Amino acid sequence: MKDKNLHIIQEVVANMCRFLLAASFIFSGFVKAVDPLGFQYKIQDYLTAFGMASWFPSFFPLLGGIVLSAVEFFIGISLFFATRRTLATSLALMLMIFMTPLTLYLAIFDPVSDCGCFGDAWVLTNWETFGKNIILLFAAIMAFRHRRMLIRFISVKMEWLVSLYTLFFVFTLSFYCLDRLPVLDFRPYKIGKNILEGMTMLEGAKPSVYESIFILEKNGEQKEFTLDNYPDSTWTFVDTRTILKEKGYEPAIHDFSMIDLNTGEDITDDVLTDIGYTFLLVAHRIEEADDSNIDLINEIYDYSVEHGYKFYCLTSSPEEQIELWKDKTGAEYPFCQMDDITLKTMVRSNPGLMLIKNGTILNKWSDEDIPDEYVLTDKLENLPLGKQKVSSDAHTVGYVFLWFVIPLLLVLGVDVLVVRRRERKTAKRKQQEKEIKSKEPETKNQGIEEQE
Incomplete structure (x- = not known):
């Protein structure tokens, strides 16, 4: 009786740990995908x-990220249905x-601000992430140790x-969002958000103090400048x-600043308070931007000029790269x-296009x-x-779900109606054959007795 109760407790704990792990891995893999x-x-x-950036080819971070998100999602679904139990728990x-x-190291030395385990959907501090991982490590140990106790929802033949x-x-979802834009946007620049409101401080809150450092070059010599001593x-x-420079309260958007390269002036307020339409072409590194659809971009700029709309290209690239882009694409914006x-x-997206009006994001497009x-x-x-x-977001999650x-419901239906029915029939037939075989000696003995 004691052993039976212990077995029940182990089974309950193992399955609770299995569902906790499944929820964590499904969520983590999905928001990355x-x-x-x-x-x-x-x-x-x-x-x-x-210090390992030079160790890997340039495509590794993207490919590795897609593969890891797929592996996490696969582990979560496998644990939920208890398929591939040894592989999933391992x-x-x-x-x-x-x-x-790793997260303990991040918590102690803080080389990156957050681990990114749940993407931008749920940002945890490094210590919060470490605490979460301690719980999940215990759950993983229990699920692996008692993996044979995990209750299956899918038969072995259909897993x-x-x-x-x-x-x-999960791979299809990742490549679709890579080609277009994320179907779910967890960032402060999602459609419908007002950038100015996102930059607003809470009343009485002490702001963080930032400083922009500009690296400029003259006669082969590079120097650093701030806005206070920006040169000619x-x-x-x-x-x-x-x-x-000093940590304080940070609004959702705290680093949106547009510096016009022609004048060197900050035009952020002028753009965000403009009651007209403004197109923002976003190319974080212009030298890495895809130029396959540059004709469409130039047409939108011409359309903006024709109808009196503003159009700016935002980039962090140096001026020589911008000039190369202009020569290559004929850009006049x-x-x-x-x-x-x-x-x-x-x-x-690099490049990507954003349409704003009075600081509100109306739409975004990938290249x-x-x-x-x-x-x-x-x-x-x-x-x-x-x-x-x-x-x-609710509708989007519903559609993806x-x-x-x-x-999967079709697979479950086939599994229940066909595979498991066939397994029951096979088991019943084997049971009948076993009963017949067990009766054969009795029949033979009866025959011998009758002959005697």
Whole structure:
């Protein structure tokens, strides 16, 4: 009786740990899959912080991020349905054994601000992440140790189909969001947000003190300047960075600053308070930007000039790279300097396009989805394009959920109606054969007795 009670307790604990791990890995893998570029930037931060950026090819952070998000999502779904129990629990345990000491190091030495385990959907401090990983490590140990006690929702014969479909779904989702834009936007620059409001401080709060450092070059010599001692136009811009001088309250948007490269002036307030339309072409590194759709971009600039709308290209690249871009693409639009991280946060595309009005983000497009002349047939005031794009995170999650769940329900239906019925019939037949065989000696003995 004691052993039976112990077995029940172990089974309950193992399955509770299994569902906790499943929820964590599904959520973690999903939010990374819908924002593959965001996770790429986080991996680049890790490699830079540990001095390993030069160890890997340039495509590694993106490819590695997509693969890791797929693995996490696969582990979560496998644990939820209890398919591939040995593989899923082993992978979960190995990841937690690796991540737990890593996050302890991050918590102590703080080389990166957050681990990025849940992307921008749920930002945890490094100590909060370490505490979470301690709990998940214990759950992974229990699930692995008692993996045979995990209750299956899918038969063994159908689990391969669930595994293949899970990987197909998560890879398809990642590459779709990479080609377009994330289907869910967890950043402060999502459609419908007002940038000025996002920059507003809470009343009475003490702000963080930042300083912009500009690296300029003249006669082969590079020097650092601030806005207070910014030199004349004989100096050539090389790079810029923002440093935190004093920590305080930080609003959702704290580093949005547009520096006009023609005049060197900060035009942020002029742009964000303009009641007209403004197109912002976002190219965080202009030398790495895709120029395959540059004709569409130039057409939108011509359209803006024709109808009196503002158009700026925002980049963090030095002036020589901007000049190369102009020569290569024939760009005539004005350029503004902005922080690289801010640009990466605004639009997950290089280049990407944003439409704002009075500081409110009306729409965003990836390089592959830029509106063309067939859409821009009139003034923006008369087009649906000029209205704020209506989107609902709940509806989006529902659609994605249905795309994943409906095929799985079909698999479950086949599993219940066909596979398991066949297994029951097979088991019943084997039981009958066993009973017949067990009766054969009795029949033979009866025959012998009758002959005697």
